[in-house]
Amino acid sequence: MVGSKARPFILALMIVAAVGLVLLPGAAPAGAATPAEVQVDGLQIPAPMPTISERGTILVAVRSLGEALGLKVRWIPEKSTVALQKGDVLVQLIPGKKVAVRNGEEIGLPVAPKIVNGTCFVPLRFVAEAFGFHVGWDAKTQVAGVKSGSVKELSLGTLSPLEPMNILNDLGAWYRMNHLGFTHVQLVQYDSQLNLIPCLAERWDISPDGKAVTFYLAREAKWHDGKPVTADDVKFTFEYKLKHLKELARWTVASIERIDVVDEHTVTFYLKEPLVFSLFKDLAVGIGIILPQHIWQRVEDDPKNYTEKDGLVGCGPFVFESYDPAAQTASFVAFRDYFAGRPNVEKVKVKYFKNMDALVMALKKGEIDALYDYAMPVPASYAPALKDTPGLELGVIPDLGIMIYLAFGKEYPVKEKAFREAIASALDLQMLVRAIAGEYGEVPGRGIVPPSLPAYDPTIPKFTQDLAKAASLLDQMGLKDTNGDGARELPDGSKLRLPVTPATKKGKETMMIRAAEIVCSQLKKVGIDAFIDQEVIGNEAKWQQRVWDDRDYWLYLGYATVGAVIYDGGLMYFVDAKGAFGTCADPEYVRIYQKVRYAKDGSEWIGALREAQQYHHREIPGMALIWSNVLYPYRTDKCGGWVVRSGFGPVNYQTWFKLQAN
Numbered sequence: 001m002v003g004s005k006a007r008p009f010i011l012a013l014m015i016v017a018a019v020g021l022v023l024l025p026g027a028a029p030a031g032a033a034t035p036a037e038v039q040v041d042g043l044q045i046p047a048p049m050p051t052i053s054e055r056g057t058i059l060v061a062v063r064s065l066g067e068a069l070g071l072k073v074r075w076i077p078e079k080s081t082v083a084l085q086k087g088d089v090l091v092q093l094i095p096g097k098k099v100a101v102r103n104g105e106e107i108g109l110p111v112a113p114k115i116v117n118g119t120c121f122v123p124l125r126f127v128a129e130a131f132g133f134h135v136g137w138d139a140k141t142q143v144a145g146v147k148s149g150s151v152k153e154l155s156l157g158t159l160s161p162l163e164p165m166n167i168l169n170d171l172g173a174w175y176r177m178n179h180l181g182f183t184h185v186q187l188v189q190y191d192s193q194l195n196l197i198p199c200l201a202e203r204w205d206i207s208p209d210g211k212a213v214t215f216y217l218a219r220e221a222k223w224h225d226g227k228p229v230t231a232d233d234v235k236f237t238f239e240y241k242l243k244h245l246k247e248l249a250r251w252t253v254a255s256i257e258r259i260d261v262v263d264e265h266t267v268t269f270y271l272k273e274p275l276v277f278s279l280f281k282d283l284a285v286g287i288g289i290i291l292p293q294h295i296w297q298r299v300e301d302d303p304k305n306y307t308e309k310d311g312l313v314g315c316g317p318f319v320f321e322s323y324d325p326a327a328q329t330a331s332f333v334a335f336r337d338y339f340a341g342r343p344n345v346e347k348v349k350v351k352y353f354k355n356m357d358a359l360v361m362a363l364k365k366g367e368i369d370a371l372y373d374y375a376m377p378v379p380a381s382y383a384p385a386l387k388d389t390p391g392l393e394l395g396v397i398p399d400l401g402i403m404i405y406l407a408f409g410k411e412y413p414v415k416e417k418a419f420r421e422a423i424a425s426a427l428d429l430q431m432l433v434r435a436i437a438g439e440y441g442e443v444p445g446r447g448i449v450p451p452s453l454p455a456y457d458p459t460i461p462k463f464t465q466d467l468a469k470a471a472s473l474l475d476q477m478g479l480k481d482t483n484g485d486g487a488r489e490l491p492d493g494s495k496l497r498l499p500v501t502p503a504t505k506k507g508k509e510t511m512m513i514r515a516a517e518i519v520c521s522q523l524k525k526v527g528i529d530a531f532i533d534q535e536v537i538g539n540e541a542k543w544q545q546r547v548w549d550d551r552d553y554w555l556y557l558g559y560a561t562v563g564a565v566i567y568d569g570g571l572m573y574f575v576d577a578k579g580a581f582g583t584c585a586d587p588e589y590v591r592i593y594q595k596v597r598y599a600k601d602g603s604e605w606i607g608a609l610r611e612a613q614q615y616h617h618r619e620i621p622g623m624a625l626i627w628s629n630v631l632y633p634y635r636t637d638k639c640g641g642w643v644v645r646s647g648f649g650p651v652n653y654q655t656w657f658k659l660q661a662n
Contacts (some may be wrong), residue, residue, distance in 0.1 A: 014095045022351070023232065034187045040123060040146045041069040051431025052121050056113040058122035058144055068282050069133060069148055071340030074220065081114065082120050084127060086341035088189075088197060089315075091130050093122055103131055110489065113449075123422040132641070132658060133206065139287040149660025151639050153347040156651060157359045159376060159507040162330055162352045165323060166311060167289065168245065169304045171352065179286045180645075181653040183219075183224075184314035185233070186288035187215050188280060189653060192645055194454075194566060196280050199340075200229065200290060210274030217265040221339040223292045224319045225310075229339075231267035236293035236617040239653035244303050250572075250579055251287055252597070258326075271519040277605065278597050281567045286374075290315065302616060317343040317656050322490025328352040343656040344641075356382070356507055363633060364389050370634035371643070374652035375401060375561035377630035380438045391637030396629050398452040401648040403437060403626040404515050405448070407574055409554040410583040413490070413497070414440065418473050422621040423555075425470035426526045429463050429625060434519050436511060444624035447613030449569045451627065453648065455609035460617050470526045481527050488527040500552040501533040504543040513537065515625070516557050521576050530555065548581050557625070569609045574622035578590075584621035638662060 036058050038045045045064045052059040058103035062082055066073035074083045076092075084091045098109045102264040113122045113516060124144055125135045134147045138653050138658075160173040167184060178184045187201040201215035221229035238256060241248055248254055256279075257270045271279065282288055292313055299306045312320040317340070318332040332348045351368065354361035360382050362368045371378070376427045377399070378386070387394055406423070413419040433441040444450070474480075478491045490497045500520055502512035513532065520530040533553070546553055559573035560570040574582035577590045592612045597604035616622070633651030634642050639661050 004061055011189075012173045013336045027274070037141070037143045038146070041142055041148050042152065043068075043146070046598040051124075052114070052116065054111050058124045059111065059628070061123045061124045062120045062127075063111075065122065065124065065127060069128065069131065069146070069151075070344065071127075071131065072095050072220065072341040074340060082122070084122075084131075087654060088191065088340070089131055089342070089657070090201075091127065095120060100126065102118065119255065120577055130662070138177070142595050144494060149344065149639075149641070151661045152347045152355040152660050154345050154370075154639070154659070155349045155351065155368045157351050157353050157362055159353060159356065159359060159371075159373045162323065162328055162350070163325070165330070166306055167291070167305060167314070168241075168306075170247070170286065173236050173352065173373075175286055175373060176283065177350070177651075178289050178314075180318070180648055181316050181349060181656075182314075183312055183318050183320055184289040184291075184317045184434060185316045186285070187217075187283050188288070188292065192366050192568070194641060194656060196237055196284060198453075206276055206397065210276045211271045213276050213279070214262065214266060214268040217267070218339045219265050221315050223315050224313045224335060225292075225294065226296060228264075229290070229292075230264050232264075233293045234267045235261050235288055237289075237295065239293045240291065240495045241287075241304075247288065250581060251282050252357070252579065253282045253287060254579075255279075256497075259539050263427055266498075274598060274600065277599050277601060278567070284562050287638060303307060315339070317653075318348060341657065344659050349525075352423075356510075360386065361633070364392070366635060367635065368389065368635075369638060371632075372649065373507060374430050375559070375563070375647050377632050379511050380436070380440045380628070380631060383438070383440070383631060386631075386633055391635055393604040393634055393636050393642075395632035395634055395644045397632065397644050397648055398630050399450065400452050401565050402431075402444075402448070402450055402570055402624045403441065403628045404512070405558055405560055405570070405573065405624050405629070406519075407553070407556040407622045408584075408620075409556070410551065410576075410585075413477060413479065413496070414554055415583075416477065418477050419479075420525070420623075422477075423523070424463055424472040424620055425466040425521065426528070427463070427522050427625070428465045430465075431522075433628075434628050436515055437626050441626045441628040442629070444627045446612075446617040446620070446623070448571070448616045448622065448624055449609055449622070450615050451610060451611075453565060453569065455569060455606040455613075457610050457613045461611055463623065467526060474526060474528075476618055479527075486524075486527060487529045490569040491524055496527070496552045497529045497531060498532065499533040500555045500557060501536055501543070502557045503545060503547070503559055503637075504538065504540050505534050507600075508542065509537075512557055512559075519555070519557065519625075548568055551576075551581065551583055556616065568593065571596060571612055582622070584619075586619065586621070589615055589621060637660075 036051050038060050045068050063073050074086045081092050081094050093113045095113045095115045098112045128135045128146050136145045143605045160176050162173050168186040184202050188196050188474045189199040191197050203216050204216050252275050255272045257272045260268045264567045296311050317338045319335045321331045321333050322331040329351045332341045334346050346620050363659045408414040429443045443462050445460045447455050447457050479488045481488045490496050493591050500516045502516040516532050523530040564570050572580040574584050575589050575593045576582050576585040577593050597607035638660050639656040641660045642650040644650045645652050
């Protein structure tokens with residue numbers, strides 16, 4: 001296998017200027033008789049020996065400082081390097097060298113780290129500020145004070161039910177909370193710029209043919225019960241999931257041929273086809289969370305509903321503490337031995353709310369700090385009630401998903417291109433945008449891929465309403481109103497009546513039904529008697545069966561999540577091919593979709609998606625109805641440092657390590 005360097009933990013700008021990195025105003029001069037004292041949040045660091053002052057710089061024992069700040073400290077003997085980590089920030093220092101490396105970026109140091117009597121000392125200010133902590137100096141008392149900003153307790157609200165308490169049930173809160181890492185983590189993850197970065201796997205090698213990848217695991221990773229995380233756990237996880245979770249047949253993990261354990265911390269995936277680039281996208285979200293073999297190997301019957309407490313044992317930054325079924329509230333505490341450092345939030349409480357109204361009211365009152373539910377932003381209609389609330393930010397960001405799209409069924413007449421073009425011409429999307437997304441939405445282009453994605457093609461025009469064109473196309477198809485009642489008939493004389501099926505996911509149902517009402521009203525203007533599919537209203541199971549299993553809809557209004565758009569541009573909702581669940585089986589479309597899935601890198605993926613957008617422009621196998629910015633509101637009166645990400649909002653892996661109390 002040929003090695004390919006894993007991306008650095010995250011490419012970021014230097015957080016401090018090269019000058020003044022470690023200088024403490026008034027710091028004890030070199031050779032001072034009285035060493036400086038270092039305190040974190042007012043408590044003295046119990047260093048194994050006094051601090052060192054050198055040319056106005058205070059150096060402190062690295063392990064004592066790391067423990068006080070929640071950093072994971074590792075000594076890498078083959079590189080003679082000390083590595084400090086907290087979340088996705090990695091700092092490496094070499095004793096005797098005046099250069100540090102922070103996430104791949106070199107930063108000069110006025111004073112080099114040093115080893116004294118077997119103890120490694122590092123520059124206090126540089127290390128603290130590299131991880132976002134504030135350092136102060138009291139010249140009178142000779143005390144250097146570091147403020148960690150640790151958040152004692154964070155309260156979150158969710159619309160996903162807390163029961164069953166099961167990490168494999170994709171409809172529940174626990175699975176959704178772990179898309180980016182909570183109690184469990186993945187081998188790899190995305191950073192906020194959609195780069196794949198290390199997580200449980202420190203690095204990886206990809207074979208030249210794109211059919212194999214070897215992962216090297218973090219050696220200090222442990223399960224919450226203290227047992228080590230091993231390559232056997234990784235192998236077990238995917239073999240177990242592919243055996244018990246039938247929905248994985250849609251994803252790239254289904255192409256795994258075998259998984260070999262090389263040693264305790266090394267594991268190789270072999271694929272049936274060259275799909276490594278697509279596999280990484282599976283591994284970076286909820287599909288990829290790793291399970292402890294010693295627990296789940298005992299669960300052979302109905303693992304998606306296993307509710308014993310040990311079922312929530314993971315190796316992520318938080319540990320399950322308790323659940324109150326009466327209050328529908330669960331609590332989690334920071335895992336102090338997390339392999340990537342201790343999170344800056346000591347405790348998280350999650351409360352279930354029955355509807356968006358109740359959740360938003362709790363947020364407005366300050367009863368919760370933020371909301372979490374994968375791909376579930378707050379509808380724009382709530383913005384007026386929230387925007388002037390003291391201590392609250394709306395968290396407006398471009399949506400990487402598609403707020404609402406229209407998919408066509410596989411029966412006549414919706415399978416005909418002329419009919420799809422007539423639908424596109426009949427709809428007043430500007431009106432739909434104003435009604436649903438208000439100032440946060442825009443009329444989409446004909447290419448389906450949203451402008452927030454790097455693959456977006458800006459040359460493709462947007463949809464425009466043309467009622468005359470719609471009527472002409474329908475007439476040419478022989479779909480005419482022969483009796484003058486305002487409704488067209490099919491060529492056999494029967495009424496042209498089309499059900500519109502809205503997605504009925506909890507939290508989105510109101511918005512989707514309103515959109516369906518508008519679509520039906522607009523289609524009636526060109527003689528299409530469209531009506532809402534009442535069988536799915538209030539029945540999420542029926543909706544899923546109709547759309548994902550049977551695919552027996554005529555016109556479907558759905559939404560594309562950020563995960564789906566990152567995976568294949570959202571094409572999976574429209575194409576009828578392996579790994580997708582749409583209805584368009586046109587060989588040209590299937591060919592383009594396979595190019596997207598078989599892309600070996602980001603450049604090939606973007607090129608294939610550009611081709612897919614041109615196809616959508618010409619053939620309209622589906623259409624976006626609204627592109628938008630989305631709202632993920634959060635409280636700022638108690639803490640700051642939130643990282644807001646599309647599809648996940650302010651509750652994500654980066655937030656756990658960057659949040660700080662005010």
